[in-house]
Amino acid sequence: MYRFWQRALRDISANKFLNGITAVTIALSVLIVSAFGLMALNLHSLMEKWRHGIRVLVYLEPDVSSKERKTLEDRIRRIEGVSGVIFISKEAGLAGMKERMRILDTLLADLDQNPLPDTFEVSLDAAALETNRVEGIVSTIQGMASVEEVTYGKVWLDRFTGLVHLFRFGGAAMGGLFTVAAMFIVANTIRLVLYSRQQEIEIMRLIGASDRFITAPFYIQGLFQGFLGGVVGLAALYGLFEIASRRIGGYLPVGFGDIRYFSLPTVFSILGCAMLVGWIGCYLSLKGFLKR
Amino acid sequence: MIPGEKERPIIRMYRVHKRFGSKAALTDISLEINENEFVLISGASGAGKTTLLKLIYRGESASEGQVLVDGMNLLRIPRNRIPELRRKLGIIFQDYKLIPDKTAFENVALVLEAAGHPRRFIGKKVKSVLRGVGMEEKADAFPPSLSGGEQQRVAVARAMVGDPKVILADEPTGSLDPDSAGVIFSLLEQYHRKGATLLVATHDRDLIRNAGGRVIHLEQGRLITGR
Numbered sequence: 474m475y476r477f478w479q480r481a482l483r484d485i486s487a488n489k490f491l492n493g494i495t496a497v498t499i500a501l502s503v504l505i506v507s508a509f510g511l512m513a514l515n516l517h518s519l520m521e522k523w524r525h526g527i528r529v530l531v532y533l534e535p536d537v538s539s540k541e542r543k544t545l546e547d548r549i550r551r552i553e554g555v556s557g558v559i560f561i562s563k564e565a566g567l568a569g570m571k572e573r574m575r576i577l578d579t580l581l582a583d584l585d586q587n588p589l590p591d592t593f594e595v596s597l598d599a600a601a602l603e604t605n606r607v608e609g610i611v612s613t614i615q616g617m618a619s620v621e622e623v624t625y626g627k628v629w630l631d632r633f634t635g636l637v638h639l640f641r642f643g644g645a646a647m648g649g650l651f652t653v654a655a656m657f658i659v660a661n662t663i664r665l666v667l668y669s670r671q672q673e674i675e676i677m678r679l680i681g682a683s684d685r686f687i688t689a690p691f692y693i694q695g696l697f698q699g700f701l702g703g704v705v706g707l708a709a710l711y712g713l714f715e716i717a718s719r720r721i722g723g724y725l726p727v728g729f730g731d732i733r734y735f736s737l738p739t740v741f742s743i744l745g746c747a748m749l750v751g752w753i754g755c756y757l758s759l760k761g762f763l764k765r
Numbered sequence: 766m767i768p769g770e771k772e773r774p775i776i777r778m779y780r781v782h783k784r785f786g787s788k789a790a791l792t793d794i795s796l797e798i799n800e801n802e803f804v805l806i807s808g809a810s811g812a813g814k815t816t817l818l819k820l821i822y823r824g825e826s827a828s829e830g831q832v833l834v835d836g837m838n839l840l841r842i843p844r845n846r847i848p849e850l851r852r853k854l855g856i857i858f859q860d861y862k863l864i865p866d867k868t869a870f871e872n873v874a875l876v877l878e879a880a881g882h883p884r885r886f887i888g889k890k891v892k893s894v895l896r897g898v899g900m901e902e903k904a905d906a907f908p909p910s911l912s913g914g915e916q917q918r919v920a921v922a923r924a925m926v927g928d929p930k931v932i933l934a935d936e937p938t939g940s941l942d943p944d945s946a947g948v949i950f951s952l953l954e955q956y957h958r959k960g961a962t963l964l965v966a967t968h969d970r971d972l973i974r975n976a977g978g979r980v981i982h983l984e985q986g987r988l989i990t991g992r
């Protein structure tokens with residue numbers, strides 16, 4: 474093993490530039506693929522939090538009497554899966570909105586009329602949320618008297634889900650592309666090193682060295698390039714992530730939690746994948762070379 | 766050892782042809798070389814001496830016929846068993862074929878490393894073999910800094926370090942002055958006396974006259990048996 478390392482290190486230091494280029498390519502692939510992955514991860518967890526915080530909002534028709542309102546509230550409470558009903562008057566609604574979204578403050582201040590209706594905020598128990606009974610509950614409430622409209626952020630949820638899918642798909646597509654590119658670049662680097670060592674390899678064969686003995690240092694080199702690229706790529710992404718999270722963090726509404734970097738196991742899997750890319754690149758160039 | 770066992774052929778060719786495209790390099794070669802024999806392959810340049818040796822170490826494969834080396838049928842062995850064949854052999858070339866950016870020691874040690882021997886054993890063995898060829902002082906020198914004769918001595922050490930039963934030498938003295946050539950030849954003879962089979966290809970008439978072994982003469986790829 475030690476000898477293989479020695480030979481690999483010698484080749485790496487003899488071809489610093491080539492190995493550098495290769496590591497940088499892998500780093501770029503890792504950066505791009507992981508960036509997509511990180512965005513998808515954060516959007517997804519954001520979405521999950523959101524889903525669990527879903528409130529069904531029941532907007533009342535204007536001019537509903539307080540008796541009618543009370544009846545409606547009781548009927549809603551009796552629905553299976555409803556865990557709580559809170560009445561929010563239109564005044565309270567506007568104040569709350571101003572409170573939650575400071576950015577809108579100035580905008581809302583200019584309004585001379587309150588555009589919000591009286592509202593019941595209906596919370597659902599966890600079971601109802603999990604089993605997708607939300608739609609049923611919503612349509613039941615929709616059919617009740619005095620109800621103008623019922624929303625529960627489905628449109629948003631759908632859009633958001635779409636966005637997550639887009640990131641996943643985009644990430645996978647770009648990832649595939651860059652991974653293949655990285656593999657070919659590794660393959661070519663190794664091929665160049667192979668050609669520069671052709672005479673030596675020929676001699677090793679003549680003295681009875683096996684293919685495994687001859688190729689092991691090249692695999693070490695490929696794995697090393699992958700590892701180096703992976704570390705650099707992940708570090709670069711972490712730097713960008715730190716900057717971005719400081720910028721974005723302030724704009725996120727309260728209760729959405731923090732955006733996160735990859736967990737340690739994920740970091741290691743990404744490194745593992747980068748090394749695999751190096752290994753496969755190496756395999757590709759050696760496969761043809763050894764046939765001869 | 767059973768009497769007669771010594772007579773067992775270690776290299777055997779039967780009706781071997783080798784063609785490069787339409788050109789016949791070797792034609793209908795049949796021969797047997799016994800264990801511990803010393804055989805000279807003579808012939809003019811282009812007669813097929815190198816090709817004959819290549820068939821034995823499987824640097825080329827025969828177009829037709831059978832080649833057997835120490836029980837291995839070279840027609841049949843798969844690629845991944847070629848290293849096993851070559852470890853039975855020590856090969857010496859006219860142009861030494863040393864790795865330029867490895868020291869003399871490392872060049873010789875590589876054989877044992879490739880064979881998977883432990884490091885401590887390798888260190889001792891390589892030193893003793895280099896001493897045997899008179900190169901222990903220059904163990905750390907790189908081949909380009911050595912004279913031709915010195916490089917060939919390192920190559921001889923490399924060929925012997927794995928204790929192969931057979932040494933193949935292709936014009937081993939072809940690029941050397943007479944003194945250096947003499948040194949190389951006596952090293953080879955010494956190794957032969959220890960029980961190894963020695964096969965030397967050369968077009969050097971003096972060498973053929975003075976050396977003691979059987980002579981196989983090639984002419985335009987055909988075998989003409991000599992003394």
Ligand SMILES: Nc1ncnc2c1ncn2[C@@H]1O[C@H](COP(=O)(O)OP(=O)(O)O)[C@@H](O)[C@H]1O
Pocket residue numbers: 785788789790808809810811812813814815816817
């Ligand atoms: N790889 C090859 N491709 C084509 N022709 C070859 C090749 N190797 C040898 N030959 C031809 O085979 C013949 C024998 O060559 P070789 O064995 O090298 O002769 P020698 O070693 O006796 O000088 C020559 O005519 C040579 O040109």
Ligand SMILES: [Mg+2]
Pocket residue numbers: 814815816935
């Ligand atoms: Mg020749």
